[in-house]
Amino acid sequence: MTGFVDLRDVQLAYSGHGTETLALDGLTMAVNRGEFAAVVGPSGCGKSTLMKLATGLIRPQAGTVEVAAREVDGPVSIAGMAFQNPSMLPWRTTLQNVMLPLEIVQPHRKRLGRERAAYTQLAEELLSVVGLAGFGAKYPWQLSGGMQQRANLCRALIHDPELLMLDEPFGALDAFTREELWQVMRDLHAEKGFTTILVTHDLREAVFLADRVFVMSARPGRIIVEHEISFPRPRPIDLTYEAGFNDIVHELRGHIAEARAAA
Amino acid sequence: MSERWIKAAPWLWTLGLFLIWEGSVRAFDIEVFILPAPTDIWAAIVKYWTPIWTNSLQTLMTTTIGFVMAVVGGLALGLAIGWSRAIYAGLYPLMIGFNSIPKVAVVPILVIWFGIGTVPAVLTAFLIAFFPIVVNVATGLATIEPEMEDVLRALGAKKMDIMLKVGIPRSMPYFFGSLKIAITLAFVGSVISETVAANSGIGHMMLAAQSQFNVPLVWAGLVALAVLGIVMYAAMAWLEMRMTGWAHRSGQR
Ligand SMILES: Nc1ncnc2c1ncn2[C@@H]1O[C@H](COP(=O)(O)OP(=O)(O)OP(=O)(O)O)[C@@H](O)[C@H]1O
Ligand SMILES: [Mg+2]
Numbered sequence: 188m189t190g191f192v193d194l195r196d197v198q199l200a201y202s203g204h205g206t207e208t209l210a211l212d213g214l215t216m217a218v219n220r221g222e223f224a225a226v227v228g229p230s231g232c233g234k235s236t237l238m239k240l241a242t243g244l245i246r247p248q249a250g251t252v253e254v255a256a257r258e259v260d261g262p263v264s265i266a267g268m269a270f271q272n273p274s275m276l277p278w279r280t281t282l283q284n285v286m287l288p289l290e291i292v293q294p295h296r297k298r299l300g301r302e303r304a305a306y307t308q309l310a311e312e313l314l315s316v317v318g319l320a321g322f323g324a325k326y327p328w329q330l331s332g333g334m335q336q337r338a339n340l341c342r343a344l345i346h347d348p349e350l351l352m353l354d355e356p357f358g359a360l361d362a363f364t365r366e367e368l369w370q371v372m373r374d375l376h377a378e379k380g381f382t383t384i385l386v387t388h389d390l391r392e393a394v395f396l397a398d399r400v401f402v403m404s405a406r407p408g409r410i411i412v413e414h415e416i417s418f419p420r421p422r423p424i425d426l427t428y429e430a431g432f433n434d435i436v437h438e439l440r441g442h443i444a445e446a447r448a449a450a
Numbered sequence: 451m452s453e454r455w456i457k458a459a460p461w462l463w464t465l466g467l468f469l470i471w472e473g474s475v476r477a478f479d480i481e482v483f484i485l486p487a488p489t490d491i492w493a494a495i496v497k498y499w500t501p502i503w504t505n506s507l508q509t510l511m512t513t514t515i516g517f518v519m520a521v522v523g524g525l526a527l528g529l530a531i532g533w534s535r536a537i538y539a540g541l542y543p544l545m546i547g548f549n550s551i552p553k554v555a556v557v558p559i560l561v562i563w564f565g566i567g568t569v570p571a572v573l574t575a576f577l578i579a580f581f582p583i584v585v586n587v588a589t590g591l592a593t594i595e596p597e598m599e600d601v602l603r604a605l606g607a608k609k610m611d612i613m614l615k616v617g618i619p620r621s622m623p624y625f626f627g628s629l630k631i632a633i634t635l636a637f638v639g640s641v642i643s644e645t646v647a648a649n650s651g652i653g654h655m656m657l658a659a660q661s662q663f664n665v666p667l668v669w670a671g672l673v674a675l676a677v678l679g680i681v682m683y684a685a686m687a688w689l690e691m692r693m694t695g696w697a698h699r700s701g702q703r
Contacts, residue, residue, distance in 0.1 A: 264605055269601075
């Protein structure tokens with residue numbers, strides 16, 4: 188069985204300044220189409236590296252990476268990405284920032300000139316879904332960190348990607364904003380059905396959002412545990428305070444503690 | 451009211467400085483040959499207004515032409531260096547080496563090639579103003595956030611896209627910021643060259659006045675230089691504000 192995102196026996200080493208850093212070794216994981224996967228693991232175990240591999244930003248030294256049943260041999264361009272740092276361009280308004288991918292990805296790039304009004308409306312609708320209605324004309328520096336992160340999500344989704352890659356996108360936010368954005372994320376995923384890979388340090392976030400949580404070993408990283416999360420959807424936020432939920436969080440925490448100790 | 455005083459402060463201090471200067475020259479009976487009083491300098495400015503004006507225009511012209519050449523060349527080379535690691539690796543050490551030569555040492559060579567006059571002044575201004583523009587533009591390009599680049603590359607963006615959408619807009623504050631330094635340096639280059647090898651320009655006028663022991667005119671030349679320098683600097687500062695307001699507003703959160 189192959190997944191929508193499929194990594195098999197992947198090895199990746201960074202070289203530079205005469206030293207080699209083996210970031211990933213023998214990593215195998217498969218994420219099904221439409222699935223929400225979360226990846227957790229000790230710091231520096233190669234999670235961000237995994238994201239870059241799956242989007243074709245870097246190539247593995249050994250093993251195969253397939254996305255949508257095609258071997259990845261360059262940037263996949265069906266993906267949207269969002270990182271912990273919102274990295275909005277300060278000379279563009281929020282709306283212009285959100286619409287940036289449309290200026291790059293085909294077929295939107297070709298159409299954008301003629302159908303700008305329709306695309307603008309699309310972007311404004313997306314902004315209102317994440318709770319930023321009416322903020323499109325503001326510049327990023329006029330937004331709070333949480334608002335910038337919402338805009339960042341919009342930018343990752345504006346071109347309707349089949350694959351959404353999130354690398355600790357909520358890491359720098361306060362607890363309330365974070366929970367709010369979990370719900371935004373949950374609803375967007377339910378509505379649009381894109382495949383998602385979320386890297387996070389927050390186990391509650393992983394368990395609340397994901398269908399499956401992958402636990403990585405310490406560097407060189409590989410998948411050591413795969414945990415199905417079978418709570419029915421839509422999941423209410425109160426779920427995160429229930430005993431069954433916390434049991435899973437605890438169990439995952441134990442796996443990571445072991446992985447760290449083994450390193 | 452305090453706001454007004456702050457606004458007026460530079461003028462009041464300047465006025466105060468001139469008053470102390472005038473007072474000291476009179477009180478200690480300092481000879482004009484050593485230090486002319488502001489009123490002597492003013493008298494020289496009025497008396498020699500025509501040569502001061504025409505020589506100022508000459509200096510302004512050589513500075514401006516050299517500066518514009520430096521902007522065009524510096525922008526082009528800065529973009530090239532920021533674009534390609536190979537160009538960067540090859541050219542950067544060369545430029546550091548070149549920049550460490552004091553430019554006044556180049557003037558004699560320029561004179562051999564082009565003779566005494568306008569051309570060496572323009573070229574000295576160009577050579578000296580060129581470097582900070584290159585470095586600043588290249589820095590702006592080199593410091594694109596890797597995450598921003600990843601986001602765009604994952605979308606299939608080509609290098610050209612990243613340059614146009616991110617690199618060039620990003621380097622503009624660096625570029626416009628460097629213009630203030632570049633214009634000041636171009637001015638220095640022009641005046642140096644005029645002092646060594648020219649038959650017009652403020653630098654040449656001051657040297658000629660000195661050889662005739664016309665000390666007030668030498669000082670009048672200095673005043674003209676100060677005024678020119680301030681005006682050109684202010685013009686660049688204004689341009690910077692106009693062109694890259696976003697960088698200042700986003701800087702102060
Ligand atoms: N460009 C690079 N050059 C050299 N080494 C790198 C590079 N990027 C990452 N590494 C190394 O590879 C390993 C994995 O890095 P990666 O960023 O994937 O970890 P991570 O799991 O995302 O860490 P964190 O949880 O802190 O975000 C680390 O040891 C890191 O030092
Ligand atoms: Mg990381």
